[in-house]
Amino acid sequence: MIDHSISRFDDDARCRLIDGHMAELRQRYPYQFAQEMLDFMLDPEPGWLAIISTLCRDVDALIPVEVRPQFQWTQIMEKFGTLRASWSLGPQFFDSLSSGGVLSGGLPRERPAAYEPIWAAIDQRIAAATAESAKTCGECGALGILRDLHELRTLCDRHADLV
Numbered sequence: 504m505i506d507h508s509i510s511r512f513d514d515d516a517r518c519r520l521i522d523g524h525m526a527e528l529r530q531r532y533p534y535q536f537a538q539e540m541l542d543f544m545l546d547p548e549p550g551w552l553a554i555i556s557t558l559c560r561d562v563d564a565l566i567p568v569e570v571r572p573q574f575q576w577t578q579i580m581e582k583f584g585t586l587r588a589s590w591s592l593g594p595q596f597f598d599s600l601s602s603g604g605v606l607s608g609g610l611p612r613e614r615p616a617a618y619e620p621i622w623a624a625i626d627q628r629i630a631a632a633t634a635e636s637a638k639t640c641g642e643c644g645a646l647g648i649l650r651d652l653h654e655l656r657t658l659c660d661r662h663a664d665l666v
């Protein structure tokens with residue numbers, strides 16, 4: 504968990520923390536990060552870095568070496584207050600805004616059927632990480648809830664006035 508005495512990261516410290524962490528993951532699982540991503544596509548909340556590390560580790564354990572080249576992250580970012588992690592053969596996410604709020608979904612992509620049980624297990628593991636982010640403060644990693652302030656963010660009580 505991140506030091507609670509820091510009420511909010513300045514932007515530089517925040518970037519250094521996230522970039523350093525992602526660089527470490529990139530080094531540990533190079534095949535997962537083989538695809539070029541724009542900066543904003545690789546921009547998770549600092550409080551979720553532990554969730555993302557565990558996710559990368561578990562994905563690594565799920566994928567046989569021979570199919571590694573088929574897996575690359577295409578997005579690891581915050582979207583509408585929760586983690587959005589998408590990958591090369593995973594669902595293609597879409598969002599639409601309506602009076603009832605945000606409707607999000609995923610369209611399945613064509614993928615080699617022989618490995619479907621593995622792909623499905625990966626999708627399930629990612630969905631679990633997203634669910635975890637919805638109860639984890641994006642600032643510090645403490646228990647949080649999804650809060651609708653000026654924007655949606657998942658935050659603990661201490662950080663609830665940040666937005």
Ligand SMILES: [Zn+2]
Nearest residue numbers: 640643659662
């Ligand atoms: Zn917090």
